[in-house]
Amino acid sequence: MTKIPDILLIYTGGTIGMVKDYDSGALKAFDFEYLFDKIPELKQLHCNVETISFEEPIDSSNMNTSYYIQILEIIEKYYNNKDGFVVLTGSDTMSYTSSAISFMVENLTKPIIFTGSQLPIGDLRTDAKENLITAIQIASSRQNDRPVITEVGLYFEYKLYRANRTSKINAEQFEAFTSSNYPPIAESGVHLKFEHHLLFRPDKNKKTFFRKKLNNNIVILKLFPGITKEVVKAILNIPGLRGVILETYGSGNAPTSTWFLLLLKKAIDKGIYIVDVSQCVGGGVLLGQYDTSIKLQALNIISGKDITVESAVAKMMYMLGENIASENFKLIFEKSLRGELSE
Numbered sequence: 523m524t525k526i527p528d529i530l531l532i533y534t535g536g537t538i539g540m541v542k543d544y545d546s547g548a549l550k551a552f553d554f555e556y557l558f559d560k561i562p563e564l565k566q567l568h569c570n571v572e573t574i575s576f577e578e579p580i581d582s583s584n585m586n587t588s589y590y591i592q593i594l595e596i597i598e599k600y601y602n603n604k605d606g607f608v609v610l611t612g613s614d615t616m617s618y619t620s621s622a623i624s625f626m627v628e629n630l631t632k633p634i635i636f637t638g639s640q641l642p643i644g645d646l647r648t649d650a651k652e653n654l655i656t657a658i659q660i661a662s663s664r665q666n667d668r669p670v671i672t673e674v675g676l677y678f679e680y681k682l683y684r685a686n687r688t689s690k691i692n693a694e695q696f697e698a699f700t701s702s703n704y705p706p707i708a709e710s711g712v713h714l715k716f717e718h719h720l721l722f723r724p725d726k727n728k729k730t731f732f733r734k735k736l737n738n739n740i741v742i743l744k745l746f747p748g749i750t751k752e753v754v755k756a757i758l759n760i761p762g763l764r765g766v767i768l769e770t771y772g773s774g775n776a777p778t779s780t781w782f783l784l785l786l787k788k789a790i791d792k793g794i795y796i797v798d799v800s801q802c803v804g805g806g807v808l809l810g811q812y813d814t815s816i817k818l819q820a821l822n823i824i825s826g827k828d829i830t831v832e833s834a835v836a837k838m839m840y841m842l843g844e845n846i847a848s849e850n851f852k853l854i855f856e857k858s859l860r861g862e863l864s865e
């Protein structure tokens with residue numbers, strides 16, 4: 523007889539865990555111990571669900587690297603005893619958090635599915651129930667007695683995405699996320715349909731590692747026409763700065779002004795890593811395609827290729843934390859570690 527999958531549901535905060543107090547009209551945190559009373563449909567799923575909540579649930583705007591570690595420690599503690607994990611966070615920073623978790627687990631062999639909702643679980647028109655029920659179903663999906671998903675996913679509004687490919691793009695519609703450079707890895711319609719050829723596959727012979735050292739001495743420098751020398755100089759001279767996500771135009775293009783290139787060169791010479799990530803949501807960096815990126819190429823800047831800004835932030839924190847040797851840093855950053863970029 524096949525074993526009933528055991529799923530751990532981790533609630534960190536966010537709208538999904540709220541219910542309306544109909545007397546006052548205010549939203550208040552919902553006690554996940556009573557999950558099955560609120561969503562009796564969960565009993566019909568073919569799995570056991572255990573829940574753990576952050577002591578103080580947080581709005582995802584307050585998410586930070588210590589909370590990433592807290593989430594990872596819970597997963598690590600239960601890793602051998604559970605078959606899959608569903609992590610509930612607010613949607614606002616879910617792409618950052620789920621991207622970070624994707625880098626922090628090496629050779630993941632079980633599903634970690636992030637989800638949340640635009641409306642609270644207690645709201646009449648809520649999207650929380652569908653998101654939660656299907657995320658649990660995905661986390662417990664097995665084929666030949668193995669989990670179907672062995673990566674960090676983000677499930678929202680009928681689509682499962684590779685988490686480190688996503689961005690939140692809408693604060694109003696239920697379809698809040700997009701993944702412009704990688705198709706959904708599963709879709710929920712009448713059937714739950716997995717795109718098996720798109721799934722990330724770990725090396726079965728390698729051990730799973732939980733990496734908890736992150737270095738957040740980084741900055742996102744978003745270019746805009748008219749940006750001044752003073753601003754760029756001040757940012758690149760932040761004490762202790764180790765990494766810069768340089769948000770460039772189009773296919774990785776940037777101003778060719780001498781002052782700008784000199785400031786970048788000085789920062790690189792000081793040992794600061796600069797990665798070129800496009801401001802466009804679709805497509806990516808192609809250094810050397812235009813004259814305006816040839817200069818960046820000459821500086822040996824790192825190409826983010828088609829990575830999202832959220833994922834570049836997570837990868838930079840992770841790689842700096844792992845103390846990757848400077849001669850290998852560019853090479854490793856430009857490689858896909860968890861399917862976050864197309865090589």
Ligand code: ASP
Binds near residue numbers: 535582612614
């Ligand atoms: N502000 C909320 C949060 O990100 C929104 C949500 O949960 O979707 O925590």
